[in-house]
Amino acid sequence: MTRLxxxxxxxxxxxxxxxxxxxxxxVNPNNKRKLDIIVVGTGLAGASAAASLGELGxxxxxxxxxxxxxxxxxxxxxxxxxxxxxxxxxxxxxYRLFYDTIKGGDYRAREANVYRLAEVSNQIIDLCVAQxxxxxxxxxxxxxxxxxxxxxxxxxxxxxxQTGQQLLLGAYGALSRQIAAGTVTLYNRRDMLDxxxxxxxxxxxxxxxxxxxxxxxxxxxxxxLASGG
Ligand SMILES: Cc1cc2nc3c(=O)[nH]c(=O)nc-3n(C[C@H](O)[C@H](O)[C@H](O)COP(=O)(O)OP(=O)(O)OC[C@H]3O[C@@H](n4cnc5c(N)ncnc54)[C@H](O)[C@@H]3O)c2cc1C
Numbered sequence: 001m002t003r004l005x006x007x008x009x010x011x012x013x014x015x016x017x018x019x020x021x022x023x024x025x026x027v028n029p030n031n032k033r034k035l036d037i038i039v040v041g042t043g044l045a046g047a048s049a050a051a052s053l054g055e056l057g058x059x060x061x062x063x064x065x066x067x068x069x070x071x072x073x074x075x076x077x078x079x080x081x082x083x084x085x086x087x088x089x090x091x092x093x094x095y096r097l098f099y100d101t102i103k104g105g106d107y108r109a110r111e112a113n114v115y116r117l118a119e120v121s122n123q124i125i126d127l128c129v130a131q132x133x134x135x136x137x138x139x140x141x142x143x144x145x146x147x148x149x150x151x152x153x154x155x156x157x158x159x160x161x162q163t164g165q166q167l168l169l170g171a172y173g174a175l176s177r178q179i180a181a182g183t184v185t186l187y188n189r190r191d192m193l194d195x196x197x198x199x200x201x202x203x204x205x206x207x208x209x210x211x212x213x214x215x216x217x218x219x220x221x222x223x224x225l226a227s228g229g
Contacts, residue, residue: 008112014095017116032057036220038205039063040192043072044164046226047171053224054178061218062175063187065210069172073228077164079148080156081128083121087145088154094118100151125157131170134159190216195223 009020027035035058039050042064050062064072082101086092098118102109125143129135135157138144148156159166178184189210196204202223207216 006110006113008110013111013115014119016112018119029057033059035059035222036061037222037224038218038220039224039226040205041072041226041228042069042172042175042186043074043226043228044077044167044171045074045228046224047072047168047175049224049226050184051171051174051178054181054183055174057183060178060184061187061220062184063190063192063205063207063218065189065191067188069175069186069188070168072168074168075165077167078161080146080158080163081125081167082148082151082155083125083157084118084155085122085125085143085145086153086155087143090153092153092155094121096153097121097155100149104149128157128167128170131174133166133170135166136160187218192227195225 009016011019037053037058037060039046039053039060039062042050042062046062046064047069050060054060062069066072082097084092084094084097094115095118098111098115101114101118102111105114125135129143136144136159143157145154146156146158147154148158157163175184175186179186187207190207191210192205192207193215194206195202196206196217196219198204203221204217204219205223207218208214209216
């Protein structure tokens with residue numbers, strides 16, 4: 001069995017990704033439009049990644065097997081999305097969110113990546129609000145939180161029992177904006193069959209067109225797999 005090399009940076013868990021991001025090479029803004037990136041999946045992960053990469057100026061090809069990104073499984077999520085805003089002033093922190101998420105995932109998740117998620121969780125909520133996600137609010141208008149999934153603090157942002165659907169509509173809106181701007185091309189009704197590796201690097205995918213049955217190949221400089229859990 002080949003084990004995935006997640007290429008997690010060295011250092012203390014709280015610094016790994018922050019230090020990596022501060023030191024890694026940047027792409028010149030003028031060169032971004034010369035780089036093609038394939039994103040497989042247009043659920044919350046893929047739609048957000050494709051929209052963000054498109055906004056940055058990369059040339060993105062987004063793939064899903066449904067007829068529309070709005071039908072990704074993310075639409076089924078109900079309870080809410082966690083962030084360490086500490087609005088309830090009940091002692092929350094990025095570390096506590098990290099710890100609870102590792103524990104809630106039966107200690108199987110990659111710790112450095114979960115820490116990064118906890119660290120940027122507050123920005124994710126701000127982004128979703130900017131995208132128009134109608135999170136539940138207090139009477140006075142501020143965002144409200146509830147305790148969810150056995151956590152001892154109230155850190156869950158929610159939109160009734162349809163948080164996933166509302167988040168997905170927000171991400172889909174951002175994706176649609178980039179499709180209209182021409183930075184993202186959407187390939188729906190495509191089933192990815194294989195990943196193309198060149199010198200050990202992912203450089204393309206093979207798909208089946210679910211309408212015509214045709215086998216197609218798509219090349220890129222990088223491939224993001226966001227095809228779900
Ligand atoms: C009922 C339910 C309730 C949940 N509640 C919560 C909750 O309250 N809070 C929470 O944080 N999480 C919750 N989750 C988990 C959370 O919803 C998911 O982890 C998350 O939405 C996954 O998003 P994703 O973008 O990774 O994948 P998905 O939304 O599953 O998207 C996968 C994408 O990949 C594409 N794809 C897959 N395979 C291929 C292929 N071979 N070729 C082409 N495209 C492909 C699909 O077309 C789709 O666009 C819940 C999940 C479920 C099912």
